[in-house]
Amino acid sequence: MDIHKLKNLNTKHKPSWCPGCGDFSIWHSLKKTIVELGWTPHEFCVVYDIGCSGNMCSFVNAYGFHGLHGRSLPVAAGIKMSNHELPLIIVGGDGGLLGEGMGHMVHFIRANHDVTLFLHDNQIYGLTTGQTSPTTEKGIKTKSNPHGGIEIPINPLTLAITAGATFVARGYAGDPEFTQQLMRKAIDHKGFSIIDIFQPCVTFNNHNTYSWFREHAYYLSDQEYDRSDKLAAYGKSIESEKLPLGVIYEDTSRKTYEEELTQLSKGPLVKQSITQRDVNKLLQEFM
Secondary structure, eight states, X not given: OOHHHHHHTOOSSOOOSOTTOHHHHHHHHHHHHHHHHTOOGGGOEEEEOSSTGGGGGGTSOSEEEEOOTTOHHHHHHHHXXXXXXSOEEEEEEHHIIIIITHHHHHHHHHHTOSOEEEEEEOSSBTTTTSBOOTTSOTTOOOSSOTTOOOSOOOOHHHHHHHHTOSXXXXXXXXXXXXXXXXXXXXXXXXXXXXXXXXOOOTTTOSXXXXXXXXXXXXXXXXXXXXXXXXXXXXXXXXXXXXXXEEEEEEOOSSOOHHHHOGGGTTSOGGGSOSTTOOHHHHHHHHO
């Protein structure tokens, strides 16, 4: 790994995460993946949601857009349709993407945009100091549910598979090298790809700790099952006694949203000429 290229992705700002936060590991894995791909800062874009993970916007030297809470996905869709040749990554947390942005998530997935999403899943609202999030386990006591939550948690894997995601995987911040390998596979996949990354919150989640994940997670082997079998993948995604890490599902047969758009058949919109459009015809038709 070229340390100088890795440093080129740094900014003058230092991370503000709590010492021991899983975001540090994901941040490092992301930068190493970008260097491995050979991208320079102007050759890709990252859209960030609000939250601790969203603060990464200040710590990666690249085109970036900090969306509103839960609204990173529609922003990403607009960027991708404007220039579908630009590699696009989304970084967000379980709160913004599965709480405030749940409606966007379902429709974004089923569209199959050629975009990669890294979901920081710490099972808590960390930036706002420890409220129950959509992925918090039932019964866990938090600042917003002092008697324990009564709702069952959302499973990002089953949601993604059901909604039509063409690449679904699960990583773990406690193993940055493994997570980096998954990131490369997800980015190389043509179509919508999501990695649900277990990311311990060392300050506000005292249940899903690094030691808890070491006891409850296991790595999928390449021979575990047929990853193109949707029903088999769904079965893996609902395992709860032991939580699988790795590629859960992959479908390489579907066209991407951008490939289906006839408006993009002549190339990215940003490269198409607008001087040859007859605006008067449009005005007569709609006015």
